[in-house]
Amino acid sequence: MNPPTQGYKVAPVPxxxxxxxxxxxxxxxxxxxxxxxxxxxxAPAVDHLDLEVAAxxxxxxxGPSGCGKTTSMRMVNRMIEMTEGDILIGGExxxxxxxxxxxxxIGYVIQQVGLFPHRTIAQNIATVPxxxxxxxxxxxxxxxxxxxxxxxxxxxxxxxxxxLSGGQQQRVGVARALAVDPPVMLMDxxxxxxxxxxxxxxxxxxxxxxxxxxxTVLFVTHDxxxxxxxxxxxxxxxxxxxxxxxxxxxxxxxxxxxxxxxDFVGADRALKRLSLMRxxxxxxxxxxxxxxxxxxxxxxxxxxxxxxxxPYALLVDDRERPRGWLTTRDLAGDTxxxxxxxxxxxxxxxxxxxxxxxxxxLQGESMYAPVVDHGGAVVGILSVEIISEFLASPxxxxxxxxxxxxxxx
Amino acid sequence: xxxxxxxxxxxxxxxxxPFFAGFGxxxxxxxxxxxxxxxxxxxxGGIEQVLELAWTQIEVSLLAxxxxxxxxxxxxxYFGHKGTGELVAVGIGNAGRAVPELAAIALIAAxxxxxxxxxxxxxxxxxxxxxxxxxxxxxRQVDRAPVDAARGIGMTEPEIVRKVELPMAVPSIMTGIxxxxxxxxxxxxxxxxxxxxxxxxxxxxxxxxxxxGVLAGxxxxxxxxxxxxxxxxxxxxxxxxxxxRLQAQ
Amino acid sequence: xxxxxxxxxxxxxxxxxxxxxxxxxxxxxxxCQARPSHLxxxxxxxxHINRFGTPTVQQFELVVISVLIGFAIxxxxxxxxxxxxxLQWPLLAGTGILFAIPSVAFFLxxxxxxxxxxxxxxxxxxxxxxxxxxxxVMSGLANVPESAKDAARGMGLTxxxxxxxxxxxxxxxxxxxxxxxxxxxxxAIATLAVFVNAGGLGTQIYxxxxxxxxxxIIIAGGIAMLMALAFDAVFLTVQRLATxxxxxxxxxxx
Numbered sequence: 030m031n032p033p034t035q036g037y038k039v040a041p042v043p044x045x046x047x048x049x050x051x052x053x054x055x056x057x058x059x060x061x062x063x064x065x066x067x068x069x070x071x072a073p074a075v076d077h078l079d080l081e082v083a084a085x086x087x088x089x090x091x092g093p094s095g096c097g098k099t100t101s102m103r104m105v106n107r108m109i110e111m112t113e114g115d116i117l118i119g120g121e122x123x124x125x126x127x128x129x130x131x132x133x134x135i136g137y138v139i140q141q142v143g144l145f146p147h148r149t150i151a152q153n154i155a156t157v158p159x160x161x162x163x164x165x166x167x168x169x170x171x172x173x174x175x176x177x178x179x180x181x182x183x184x185x186x187x188x189x190x191x192x193l194s195g196g197q198q199q200r201v202g203v204a205r206a207l208a209v210d211p212p213v214m215l216m217d218x219x220x221x222x223x224x225x226x227x228x229x230x231x232x233x234x235x236x237x238x239x240x241x242x243x244x245t246v247l248f249v250t251h252d253x254x255x256x257x258x259x260x261x262x263x264x265x266x267x268x269x270x271x272x273x274x275x276x277x278x279x280x281x282x283x284x285x286x287x288x289x290x291x292d293f294v295g296a297d298r299a300l301k302r303l304s305l306m307r308x309x310x311x312x313x314x315x316x317x318x319x320x321x322x323x324x325x326x327x328x329x330x331x332x333x334x335x336x337x338x339x340p341y342a343l344l345v346d347d348r349e350r351p352r353g354w355l356t357t358r359d360l361a362g363d364t365x366x367x368x369x370x371x372x373x374x375x376x377x378x379x380x381x382x383x384x385x386x387x388x389x390x391l392q393g394e395s396m397y398a399p400v401v402d403h404g405g406a407v408v409g410i411l412s413v414e415i416i417s418e419f420l421a422s423p424x425x426x427x428x429x430x431x432x433x434x435x436x437x438x
Numbered sequence: 439x440x441x442x443x444x445x446x447x448x449x450x451x452x453x454x455x456p457f458f459a460g461f462g463x464x465x466x467x468x469x470x471x472x473x474x475x476x477x478x479x480x481x482x483g484g485i486e487q488v489l490e491l492a493w494t495q496i497e498v499s500l501l502a503x504x505x506x507x508x509x510x511x512x513x514x515x516y517f518g519h520k521g522t523g524e525l526v527a528v529g530i531g532n533a534g535r536a537v538p539e540l541a542a543i544a545l546i547a548a549x550x551x552x553x554x555x556x557x558x559x560x561x562x563x564x565x566x567x568x569x570x571x572x573x574x575x576x577x578r579q580v581d582r583a584p585v586d587a588a589r590g591i592g593m594t595e596p597e598i599v600r601k602v603e604l605p606m607a608v609p610s611i612m613t614g615i616x617x618x619x620x621x622x623x624x625x626x627x628x629x630x631x632x633x634x635x636x637x638x639x640x641x642x643x644x645x646x647x648x649x650x651g652v653l654a655g656x657x658x659x660x661x662x663x664x665x666x667x668x669x670x671x672x673x674x675x676x677x678x679x680x681x682x683r684l685q686a687q
Numbered sequence: 688x689x690x691x692x693x694x695x696x697x698x699x700x701x702x703x704x705x706x707x708x709x710x711x712x713x714x715x716x717x718x719c720q721a722r723p724s725h726l727x728x729x730x731x732x733x734x735h736i737n738r739f740g741t742p743t744v745q746q747f748e749l750v751v752i753s754v755l756i757g758f759a760i761x762x763x764x765x766x767x768x769x770x771x772x773x774l775q776w777p778l779l780a781g782t783g784i785l786f787a788i789p790s791v792a793f794f795l796x797x798x799x800x801x802x803x804x805x806x807x808x809x810x811x812x813x814x815x816x817x818x819x820x821x822x823x824v825m826s827g828l829a830n831v832p833e834s835a836k837d838a839a840r841g842m843g844l845t846x847x848x849x850x851x852x853x854x855x856x857x858x859x860x861x862x863x864x865x866x867x868x869x870x871x872x873x874x875a876i877a878t879l880a881v882f883v884n885a886g887g888l889g890t891q892i893y894x895x896x897x898x899x900x901x902x903x904i905i906i907a908g909g910i911a912m913l914m915a916l917a918f919d920a921v922f923l924t925v926q927r928l929a930t931x932x933x934x935x936x937x938x939x940x941x
Binding site (some may be wrong): 461501532535536537538539540541542544545547549615620623624627628631638641643652653655656657659660663664666667 | 739784786787789790791792793794795796797798799845870871872874875878879881882888889892893900901904905907908911912915916919
């Protein structure tokens with residue numbers, strides 16, 4: 030598996046190929062009282078679902094098993110026919126469309142991937158273009174473009190699915206779904222069957238890909254962590270497809286709409302909140318900085334100043350890069366020594382995700398860690414105390430910093 | 439089997455006595471026309487008669503197999519894809535196995551009469567059960583994920599059958615066809631009972647062809663059956679996608 | 688081209704019965720015997736049902752003995768192939784070849800070696816069952832969940848214990864399924880044993896004089912099919928009884 034080293038390239042398919050597209054190549058999806066009732070069941074599987082997914086957003090449908098999230102998703106491409114209500118794609122009802130044609134314009138990715146074992150990787154990706162009657166040259170060009178897009182070695186084109194790892198297979202699944210550049214994508218637990226390490230990699234790759242292609246994505250998962258990570262908005266569902274809260278991940282974490290959401294998000298939602306923030310988003314502490322050769326009296330005075338929050342001085346070089354923590358013994362002499370007595374411990378960057386920063390602190394068994402900017406210069410100190418204060422503060426409840434920031438097109 | 443290729447008096451000399459002595463006479467019977475030892479003076483055996491009878495057997499068998507495939511595969515595909523009629527499809531397979539070929543042929547000869555056309559139809563009917571059952575089961579056992587994906591990316595139902603289910607069910611369908619071929623060849627062997635002269639005529643006609651003729655017939659039928667089996671096995675390999683073969687390993 | 692069937696009057700082969708046929712056998716001409724095309728003659732049937740007794744017993748014996756021998760060999764081969772994977776393919780191909788040879792030809796190929804009689808029929812019929820049973824035992828063993836074997840290994844069972852206590856019990860449905868198919872097919876094919884003078888129901892279908900008498904054919908064929916169905920039912924019951932966990936699962940899901 031080779032993570033892509035350069036930006037993704039996407040050649041848009043002429044708009045004639047697909048309909049109901051907005052200018053950005055994505056379409057909104059609107060549920061209007063969509064209902065699915067099975068003949069032999071007393072209660073509907075999905076009961077009057079109203080939901081508006083804006084064009085170009087990832088909407089995650091999340092909830093316990095049996096809550097109707099997959100049914101809701103599969104109604105969009107009419108894999109499940111709704112009994113009542115309507116769903117609009119780009120303002121147009123799906124009911125009037127021929128089901129097979131409709132599906133060709135909607136990407137479809139499932140947990141089991143469902144690659145065709147009897148066709149090569151290239152043939153798998155080319156399925157829909159071939160159904161649409163593209164000429165061979167165009168199919169070939171698009172196939173290699175898609176392999177590149179999802180970060181697969183072009184040499185895999187002639188392999189068969191069984192020869193690929195699970196992660197590679199799901200990339201092919203994504204490529205196949207994107208083949209004709211559909212304005213909407215449905216993803217049903219796409220990374221659910223993949224080991225945690227590769228899952229995280231695929232999630233990150235997909236987010237990067239999405240930043241580029243900006244599809245409207247309906248993403249089903251039962252994993253709240255995945256929902257928080259992947260979603261622009263999360264719809265938390267209870268049974269019968271009832272949406273308990275539909276909001277950004279931050280809102281869901283800060284202000285769960287009710288007890289059900291609170292329970293579902295989990296007792297550790299305070300910690301989950303940290304994955305929505307970066308170190309630069311929080312007010313850092315100041316520590317007295319000291320340079321080698323400086324008079325220790327000066328440093329001691331700085332340590333006694335009322336506004337200083339860190340009881341140690343940080344030794345920095347001439348470009349303000351941290352070198353170590355000075356102990357009382359270091360400051361016993363007249364001048365600051367060239368090397369500090371206490372080791373530096375973890376050094377954080379302003380762009381680090383808060384949860385990772387906390388993990389670094391705990392792992393390094395340090396109370397404090399210097400935070401540096403791109404040039405490596407100290408901009409402040411992060412402490413375990415800051416983090417715990419933040420989690421307890423009312424300020425946290427109103428904080429609406431977006432999830433791991435995504436480039437906007 | 440070029441004339442004279444293996445014939446000649448000497449063959450039996452190479453075969454250890456007494457077990458295989460009988461085979462020498464049979465091989466001679468295949469390649470050299472001779473006077474019947476049973477019915478005086480009648481010319482029997484020889485490559486010409488062998489080829490003639492063999493051709494009849496190949497002809498009716500191939501026709502019957504083609505007819506059986508033409509009927510059973512589409513029906514199996516249809517019901518397999520729809521997922522209905524399991525009891526019927528599997529029941530036909532079970533019932534088909536229980537039909538004694540000998541009784542079938544004898545009854546046809548007694549009640550309907552004889553002829554190549556009737557025989558072909560009977561053989562085809564005997565070939566249908568294994569093909570139908572294996573096609574049905576083969577389609578049902580196709581992994582549901584690719585089928586769901588195929589539908590999800592916009593294949594129509596006929597496209598799903600043609601491009602996903604059929605290719606993936608090839609091994610199972612071909613197993614059914616091979617089973618049918620075995621049934622058909624075996625039954626065609628006793629077709630002389632119904633008046634169509636196949637290689638089985640040697641086997642059933644000891645009174646004309648003698649013991650050598652019977653054994654020769656058995657050898658020829660066995661060889662013919664194996665040729666069909668290997669040909670179909672080769673066809674199966676060709677029709678099975680490399681991806682599926684890799685998966686099976 | 689040589690004539691049709693020797694010993695079988697040509698006329699008989701095309702649907703007419705010799706005049707003396709019924710008299711010779713029944714002593715009297717029954718009304719329905721007047722027309723050979725009459726499909727089933729009840730009077731003849733009731734009068735002669737006894738003659739099917741011995742052939743039925745013979746047929747039954749042929750089937751049981753052949754399937755038992757076939758099972759013993761095929762099961763042994765399958766265990767061997769399970770242990771030594773390299774044998775898998777050659778054994779499958781070998782049993783496949785035996786399976787492909789039409790039984791009639793198989794019977795007669797054995798003539799110079801074993802002569803005519805029951806042994807010959809049993810050898811050929813056993814050989815025929817090998818492929819079916821072997822294949823089912825192998826696939827039964829192959830379909831045992833890896834997790835079950837792994838757990839057994841983890842609990843300290845030896846390979847032999849795993850085979851007999853975990854793999855084979857779990858493979859029972861498919862093994863019995865193979866026996867079922869093999870037995871049902873053998874019942875049908877055993878009618879051909881008549882060609883090596885091994886008796887069985889074939890004697891009532893094919894004998895020099897009554898090939899074209901539908902009633903006898905229908906009765907003999909019918910007995911063979913009933914016997915096959917009876918075996919089928921027996922094996923289905925065995926399969927159910929031998930796998931209580933499947934019933935439990937079915938009940939739980941119901």
